[in-house]
Amino acid sequence: MTIDFVLNGKPQKTQIRSGDRLVYVLQKLGDFPSLIPDCLGGNCGRCLVFMDGRLIYSCLTPAFKAKGSSIVTYEGFSATEDCKDIIYGLKQASAFPCNFCRKAKIMMIADLLKRIPLPEETDIMEQMSIVSCPCTDPVSLAKAVLLSAECRNKRKFKRADK
Amino acid sequence: MRISEIFYPNSLGDLLELLKANPELLIVAGGTEVVGMQASKSLSFPAQIASISHLPELQKTTRSEQYLEVGCCTTLSGLLTLSSGALPAPLPQVIQSIGNPAIRNTATIGGNLCCKRRFMDLWPFLACIDAQMEIRSLHGNRWAGVSHLSDDAGLPQFPEASILTRIRIPLHAPNFSFFKKLGNSRFPSPESAYFVCMAEISHDKIESFRLIFAGERAFRLKDHEATLIGRRVPLSQKDIQPIVDYYSAEFVEKTGNDNYQFNALTEESLGRISGQ
Amino acid sequence: MTAKQTSESLPILSSLAFPDMLFASIIRSRAARAQNNLLNQPNLPAGYRIIAPSGILAQGLSLVTASGLSVFADKEISYQGEPLGLVVGPDPLLCDELAQTTDSSFEALEPDLGWESFSSSQIAYRKTLVQGDPEKAFEKAANVEKAVYHNGVFDHHYSEPMGALAAWEYDKMAIYCASQWPAHVRDSVAAVLKVPAADIVVKVTELGMALDGRLWLPSLVACQAAIAARLCRRPVKILFSRKEDYLYTSKQARSAVTIKSATDANGQFLALDIKIILNIGAYNPMAEELVNQAMSAITGLYVCPSIRLEAYAVRTNILPLGALGSIGSSHAFFAIEAHINHLASLIQKTPAEIKAVNIISKGHSNFGAEPLESEIPFLRISRKLEQLSDYRRKYASYELVKKRDPGCREGIVRGIALTLGYQTDQSFFESPSMNTYIVEVTLDRNLALSIDTHGAVGSEALRAMWKTTAAGVLSMSENDVHILPPVCNSAIQCGPMTLSRGATIINSLVERASRALQKKRFRETLPITSRAQIRLPHRLAWDSRSLRGQPFSGASWCGTAIEIEIDPLTGEPSPLSVWMVIDAGRIIVYDRAIASLRASILNALNLCIGDEFDPEGSSDDRYLYQRQIKPSSYPAINIEFLESEKASRPRGLGELPFVTLPAAFYSALTQAIGVEPRQLPLRGSEILRLLEAE
Numbered sequence A: 001m002t003i004d005f006v007l008n009g010k011p012q013k014t015q016i017r018s019g020d021r022l023v024y025v026l027q028k029l030g031d032f033p034s035l036i037p038d039c040l041g042g043n044c045g046r047c048l049v050f051m052d053g054r055l056i057y058s059c060l061t062p063a064f065k066a067k068g069s070s071i072v073t074y075e076g077f078s079a080t081e082d083c084k085d086i087i088y089g090l091k092q093a094s095a096f097p098c099n100f101c102r103k104a105k106i107m108m109i110a111d112l113l114k115r116i117p118l119p120e121e122t123d124i125m126e127q128m129s130i131v132s133c134p135c136t137d138p139v140s141l142a143k144a145v146l147l148s149a150e151c152r153n154k155r156k157f158k159r160a161d162k
Numbered sequence B: 001m002r003i004s005e006i007f008y009p010n011s012l013g014d015l016l017e018l019l020k021a022n023p024e025l026l027i028v029a030g031g032t033e034v035v036g037m038q039a040s041k042s043l044s045f046p047a048q049i050a051s052i053s054h055l056p057e058l059q060k061t062t063r064s065e066q067y068l069e070v071g072c073c074t075t076l077s078g079l080l081t082l083s084s085g086a087l088p089a090p091l092p093q094v095i096q097s098i099g100n101p102a103i104r105n106t107a108t109i110g111g112n113l114c115c116k117r118r119f120m121d122l123w124p125f126l127a128c129i130d131a132q133m134e135i136r137s138l139h140g141n142r143w144a145g146v147s148h149l150s151d152d153a154g155l156p157q158f159p160e161a162s163i164l165t166r167i168r169i170p171l172h173a174p175n176f177s178f179f180k181k182l183g184n185s186r187f188p189s190p191e192s193a194y195f196v197c198m199a200e201i202s203h204d205k206i207e208s209f210r211l212i213f214a215g216e217r218a219f220r221l222k223d224h225e226a227t228l229i230g231r232r233v234p235l236s237q238k239d240i241q242p243i244v245d246y247y248s249a250e251f252v253e254k255t256g257n258d259n260y261q262f263n264a265l266t267e268e269s270l271g272r273i274s275g276q
Numbered sequence C: 001m002t003a004k005q006t007s008e009s010l011p012i013l014s015s016l017a018f019p020d021m022l023f024a025s026i027i028r029s030r031a032a033r034a035q036n037n038l039l040n041q042p043n044l045p046a047g048y049r050i051i052a053p054s055g056i057l058a059q060g061l062s063l064v065t066a067s068g069l070s071v072f073a074d075k076e077i078s079y080q081g082e083p084l085g086l087v088v089g090p091d092p093l094l095c096d097e098l099a100q101t102t103d104s105s106f107e108a109l110e111p112d113l114g115w116e117s118f119s120s121s122q123i124a125y126r127k128t129l130v131q132g133d134p135e136k137a138f139e140k141a142a143n144v145e146k147a148v149y150h151n152g153v154f155d156h157h158y159s160e161p162m163g164a165l166a167a168w169e170y171d172k173m174a175i176y177c178a179s180q181w182p183a184h185v186r187d188s189v190a191a192v193l194k195v196p197a198a199d200i201v202v203k204v205t206e207l208g209m210a211l212d213g214r215l216w217l218p219s220l221v222a223c224q225a226a227i228a229a230r231l232c233r234r235p236v237k238i239l240f241s242r243k244e245d246y247l248y249t250s251k252q253a254r255s256a257v258t259i260k261s262a263t264d265a266n267g268q269f270l271a272l273d274i275k276i277i278l279n280i281g282a283y284n285p286m287a288e289e290l291v292n293q294a295m296s297a298i299t300g301l302y303v304c305p306s307i308r309l310e311a312y313a314v315r316t317n318i319l320p321l322g323a324l325g326s327i328g329s330s331h332a333f334f335a336i337e338a339h340i341n342h343l344a345s346l347i348q349k350t351p352a353e354i355k356a357v358n359i360i361s362k363g364h365s366n367f368g369a370e371p372l373e374s375e376i377p378f379l380r381i382s383r384k385l386e387q388l389s390d391y392r393r394k395y396a397s398y399e400l401v402k403k404r405d406p407g408c409r410e411g412i413v414r415g416i417a418l419t420l421g422y423q424t425d426q427s428f429f430e431s432p433s434m435n436t437y438i439v440e441v442t443l444d445r446n447l448a449l450s451i452d453t454h455g456a457v458g459s460e461a462l463r464a465m466w467k468t469t470a471a472g473v474l475s476m477s478e479n480d481v482h483i484l485p486p487v488c489n490s491a492i493q494c495g496p497m498t499l500s501r502g503a504t505i506i507n508s509l510v511e512r513a514s515r516a517l518q519k520k521r522f523r524e525t526l527p528i529t530s531r532a533q534i535r536l537p538h539r540l541a542w543d544s545r546s547l548r549g550q551p552f553s554g555a556s557w558c559g560t561a562i563e564i565e566i567d568p569l570t571g572e573p574s575p576l577s578v579w580m581v582i583d584a585g586r587i588i589v590y591d592r593a594i595a596s597l598r599a600s601i602l603n604a605l606n607l608c609i610g611d612e613f614d615p616e617g618s619s620d621d622r623y624l625y626q627r628q629i630k631p632s633s634y635p636a637i638n639i640e641f642l643e644s645e646k647a648s649r650p651r652g653l654g655e656l657p658f659v660t661l662p663a664a665f666y667s668a669l670t671q672a673i674g675v676e677p678r679q680l681p682l683r684g685s686e687i688l689r690l691l692e693a694e
């Protein structure tokens, strides 16, 4: 069957089968290095996308559910100032993740800061369960989130001032 | 890969027609459970599937003084973002114990209640607070307690060719509640379960009492609950022990599970009711 | 990849693609043990083919690697999931489906699953050592105690699942894979393709936290990809699904350690009779190292005049089992610490007191090794640790609670324990090629320094440390120092990078090579290269056959304390705080060392409360139902390094949490519940059952 949706701002019309996971369909639609389908079970986070503004696992989403939706992958998000704030925070905290999980962690932090601009430690730990990674030091990652938040809030605050 | 036919009903009426024509139709709300169960790269479904989460009439939330009424496709995150106080006290905590924020962005309350192979986390709570559900089929709609989602043997049941459309959550929860989630697997496993005990205590008397343990099976002794009504609190250890023993023996017989955790939880909840 | 690419950005296999690349999925055996296996050849869509042992042999290739591993099972099957062949084709999803539906016919045999009692044909490696006269000592001793301690099977939870990509680059075959031992990959692939080793180039992909699980298995997968690439004349990538990785990659070996001890009234050891059994599954090429490490660790810290040590690596018809975070030693540390706990409860002393009377001190040794040259800093470590964790007060108060409330009905069920441990850079590998390491540093015309090493490590902290070391010696900015991605292409043998080796060996080579370069600097024209090489003096320092020598040279020492709480209602133990005090010599990048230790501690906790893998289970649901520690329940972690050691040379520390934490956790659990479960991990319901029985 054919479904329509918007991917990173561009309308798409694509052929899918009932058993397709969204993540594999997206992979076929372009070069999305952020999508690394791995656990296929809502654990590793290597397939995170924003669907209609909400962070979801595209591996757990049957492709047919994407019909009519608007999807943003990391590649779509990476051009935003929000993304730059997060990269800054990760670098400042020396918590830069490996190639395998970096984009997933950025999406995870982006979602948190969108919902809770000044997160507490409990919010950060709760959000961390979205992306599994055996090598993260939670303390550095939490520091990175707070630094990103600070940077983001400063930027937004200044802009609002003007 | 088996190819299934996918339907996107335009309205609830359409969906009911579809259900009548295809009693085996699989309803997919958030899809987290039906997909989460499958680890292979390609998914397999029954011959017909209906995707329902786009239907606006299944996402409506209304509130009266007595209850909150939510559409079955309300996501768990959606429930958490309702204004504070909109949900009875322990419910936000229970919702927060489900999966993680990204799962909850997709998972729906209807999908949580209608899981066919086991009981998920919301059911024992909603059953304890006498939440009501609307079941619709082409024959009409009816309201019933969510506790009807368990059969006499404690297994999940759901009427054929029907759909759960709305859930009415009473805003007043009993003034005593004690609950515990068991198991820490990444996807609900045979050892995952919820223990919930709720009671209304008024003038040092038990006015109502509920105790449910739900995992692969549901365990509840409705008749025994009735015998506790009217008892004076605090209950003494002498009062508590026979209740625990009775529950314990029935638990082993009805569920076939070992009762170490169940006994400890039952004793604890009765102790807490008594302020011990 | 260009030469400029640095290993700060190692590629990941999932994202690597080559023009015309094909994918391969492994066809796996359904039987645990069988003979006369014959792969069925189904009808395949155009563009897909099956690669099976018969076809491989017919093409003049080999099925056996240089170290004797079989790339595919041919007639005989030795575990469920053993690779039988490949489905190769353009669509990875379809390859997977086809591999899962391709089966074989075979004559099933009764699998050997028993391992605590086993037949002689199951023994993969065995070693016995005797010192003094244990028999006589046991006869005379007043206190003789015997107990068996069990350790479960654990998965490594790699960052990226196992896989390999084989592709031609000019006249050489390039293998991309995440291996801790690129030279092993190169030699294995050369052997199966029957080409010189110089024709194979190995490029290491992101290792993440490999935890010594990527020592030899990547070589097998690399051989499978290389054979497919050779037969199809196209690049071929194999990438396990996460489920496949969980169900079929090797895991930590299961162990049963029986300890019989004779002690005096103070708990001092008079004799020890120890039997270590490691269940290594169908095979493990490192069985000998596992046994040697376990044997040396079990008495390493304590002296005893009479010891009988017997250790076995036992084969069973389950998937290969081996190392996780330490090669064999964590099993041994766990057992001896658990036994000391047991003795402590019998003679009314604290475990710390028993350790104090037995701990090895300067001038002493076991098995006739040279006497210890300098005092081990355990006293300083344990004092500091006690102070940090408030050990004495907490220990005493939890003991009081336990006495007052033996069934743990009052609600507060806590325990605290303190364990000592070490890791060495000593080699247990026999072959000299496994003990050779090389580092080359080059200062180019732009005054940028590149560090070239085969030492493939997944730890970003270690890589940062090498950069800091080189930058320090050459007085240059760290921004101008780059680590080249590990590429193994020369004929020089290079040893494996186990967790213990990155810091000690490679860092000292970086330092040596940088010093040599510094001498040439300003005299020679750029670019200048200098090289440092080391072959570890394996026999001199520590002979694993006779266990003679200085087992502790180059060791890092640590003490680990943990405080845990048991939920009295569910029995689930949860760690509240972990403290570590470490003497690992000079710490070069302090923050990174702490950060990577914190991550290792969380990983090591998995061995205590995480997901135990059921290797005999046949249901795939095991994959779905893995147990997890949620970030919201991580313990507080406090790490300190011993002050006075900051001037000495840096030593390894990555293994320390793995060798000490399970033992500490067990002891704390024993204190909390007042029962000795003698095994790890334990589920909540089992703990409640033990309490009930008590």
Ligand SMILES: Cc1cc2nc3c(=O)[nH]c(=O)nc-3n(C[C@H](O)[C@H](O)[C@H](O)COP(=O)(O)OP(=O)(O)OC[C@H]3O[C@@H](n4cnc5c(N)ncnc54)[C@H](O)[C@@H]3O)c2cc1C
Residues within 6 Å of the ligand: A041, A042, A043, A060, B026, B027, B028, B029, B030, B031, B032, B033, B034, B035, B036, B072, B073, B097, B098, B099, B100, B103, B106, B107, B108, B109, B110, B111, B112, B113, B114, B115, B116, B119, B120, B121, B122, B162, B163, B164, B165, B186, B187, B188
């Ligand atoms: C990683 C992970 C972790 C999880 N953790 C938890 C957890 O901790 N606790 C927990 O309770 N669950 C957990 N789940 C399971 C699941 O996510 C939730 O139970 C969720 O609420 C199901 O909702 P859904 O909309 O996704 O259901 P779906 O998957 O769409 O449907 C589930 C079932 O309900 C039926 N159904 C759905 N809606 C209706 C309706 N309106 N009428 C009739 N039938 C209907 C479907 O046919 C299907 O049988 C987890 C899942 C994953 C993947």
Ligand code: FES
Residues within 6 Å of the ligand: A036, A037, A038, A039, A040, A041, A042, A043, A044, A045, A046, A047, A048, A057, A058, A059, A060
């Ligand atoms: S692939 Fe989607 S969460 Fe792992």
Ligand code: FES
Residues within 6 Å of the ligand: A097, A098, A099, A100, A101, A102, A132, A133, A134, A135, A136, C159, C208
């Ligand atoms: S998986 Fe990337 S940092 Fe852990």
